[in-house]
Amino acid sequence: MVILREQRKHAKYADAGRIQEESITCCGENSALIGFAADIGTTTIALTAVDLRSGNIIGSLSEMNEQTKLGADVMMRVMHSLSGKRGKLHEIVVQQIEGMAKRILAEKVMGIDVGRSRFIFSVVGNTVMCHLFLDQDVAGLAGYPFRPAYTGNYHCCGIDIGMDFFSCAEVYVLSGIAAHVGSDALAVIGAEGLYGKDKIQLAIDLGTNAEIILNQRGTVKVCSTAAGPAFEGKGIQCGMPAKEGAVNGIKMSSANGNIVLEYICGRLPRGICGSGLVDAVAGLRKCRVLQPDGYLLSADEAERQKIQTGINKRITKRNGQNAFLFYADEENSEEIYLQQSDIRGVQLAKGAIQAGIQCLLSESRLKLSEVDEIVVAGVLGSCMRPANAVSIGLLPDTLPKLRFAGNAAGRGAVRILTDKSFLGDMERLAGQISHVELAQMEDFQGHLMRSMELVPFCG
Incomplete structure (x- = not known):
């Protein structure tokens, strides 16, 4: 049977840590100061609007990234970019984010005079997504030694990247960490305080490209693994x-x-x-x-x-x-x-994540049992039943240590808008983080093959 x-929407399926939304009405000269925090994922784009005068969340939207029509993963999009479609991919993501922002304004902001208002965009995402958003050359991300076209924070005006409605907006893109670890991972580190603490913390940002972060008493290491889009x-x-x-x-x-x-x-x-x-x-x-x-x-x-x-x-x-x-x-x-074939997709995703965790711990000469806290970021983490995720090995078998953080990358993007020091602080922190390149580790493939079984992961 x-x-x-x-x-219906209730706490279990809400994004952990989400702030209550409220509409605003513009008075006086009908001007507004509004920020839009964008988390550009390979599969999903999340956008949050903030009233920068009050600090309150105005509204939020989440949509399938329309670039998926030209490839489900980042390497397919890199290949399309190199074959002459970079401009198209750039146009798709900019227009989609503009459209999402306009819909939030129409639904949540009353009586606004756009010409008198000021708009600011903060953007985080993996390195390829940020490059395509800024229309930067991705050739350096196509193969070893994997060098991005730009490093550090990026600041420009909307018109510089082809925005139309928001042509006068200021745009801030948070610094990435490495070619395979983008600003979304740095945003998670900042939002969750995964640095400068005298404890051992492990964080898993679940997504098409899963980032794994280890804070070992103030020393931060990160890696990225291609989990694939099955869970999205x-x-x-x-x-x-x-x-x-x-x-x-x-x-x-x-x-x-x-x-x-x-x-x-x-x-x-x-x-x-x-x-x-x-x-x-x-x-x-x-x-x-x-x-x-x-x-x-x-x-x-x-x-x-x-x-x-x-x-x-x-x-x-x-x-x-x-x-x-x-x-x-x-x-x-x-x-x-x-x-x-669906089951195989799940196995590849959980296997890649588990192997990444094992390699990062091995690189730091740590055992899973020595980790004090495991932070699970990404909206999926706050929606799924933890016991079931543990039973198939998607998450480590350490339920008491698990903490679900929801869209921490998105909250990091909001911090860029609301905390004046956050952008600079995170750029400096990025230079102190060590990137572990899984492809260069001899035991990664062995860990991956052993991690494919749908059994609890005990370390």
């Missing part, structure tokens, strides 16, 4: 972003075969987002349909292993692969299922 539960709804057959109709939670019973699907209100289920994907894989493991090595049993194999009948009858074939059917709406021809 499948039970549907419509999820890309590359999964029934995957979708976390919006109306997305299944964002799944509970499976190995005793009676019942399945509870939680989905975001607005319409009936039509796909599965990152938090639902974590629950689905953990549930399939719990019900023994999914093996530790990631193999999804066929119906005949499940019957021989005496898998519960209600679960077994949902095992099917899709696209020539073993698959598990979670939901079917025959009237609207909607199905939600996971097939074998």
Whole structure:
């Protein structure tokens, strides 16, 4: 039996640390001083508007990065840039951010005189995304020795990067750390205070390009690993972003075969987002349909292993692969299922993250048990069930030490707007951070292969 539960917005699915939004009304000369903090991810763009006179959050939006039409990962976009499409990629991201900012103004700011108002944009993102936003040459990011076209903080006017509506805006892009570790990681470090503390902290910024940060009593090291877009709804057959109709939670019973699907209100289920994907894989493991090595049993194999009948009858074939059917709406021809290739996508993502953690700890001669705190950044972290993420090895098996920080990179971008010293402080800090290049580590591939199993990660 499948039970549907419509999820309305509540604390569990809110971004951790988010400030209450409030609309503003312009008085007097109808002028406003508004900042827009942009976190440009490979798959998702998040934008937060701030009333810089009061410091209050006005509104926020999150959208799929429209550059994904030209490639799901950063290297595909680098290749497109080198083949003559850099200008197109630049235009796409600038126009999208301008459009998002205009929508927030229209919905949240009343009586504004744009000509009399002042706008400031702060931007963070991985190195490739920031280069494309600024229309900078990405050739140096295409291969070893991986050199960015610019270093440090970047300041310009909107018109300099092709902004139209916000042509007079000031634009500040936070410094990156290295070619493979961008300003989004530095924003996380600043927002969460992952420096200058006499403790050992590990931070994981979950995303298409996952950054892993280690603060070892004031010495900060970082690395980046290509986790892929699976947890952001890309590359999964029934995957979708976390919006109306997305299944964002799944509970499976190995005793009676019942399945509870939680989905975001607005319409009936039509796909599965990152938090639902974590629950689905953990549930399939719990019900023994999914093996530790990631193999999804066929119906005949499940019957021989005496898998519960209600679960077994949902095992099917899709696209020539073993698959598990979670939901079917025959009237609207909607199905939600996971097939074998989807499981492989999850394995690659969690394997890359786990291997990155192991390499960073090994480089610092530390054991996982010596870490005092593990910070999980990224919106996915604040939405998924921690126990399920731990059960498949996506997060370390240290639940009491886990702290979920939500979109810490986005909050770092807001700090640029509200804290005058933050931009300069972070640029200086970037020069003191050590970058660990995983591709140059002999044991990375070995760690990656051993990390593919869907079992708890105990260090």
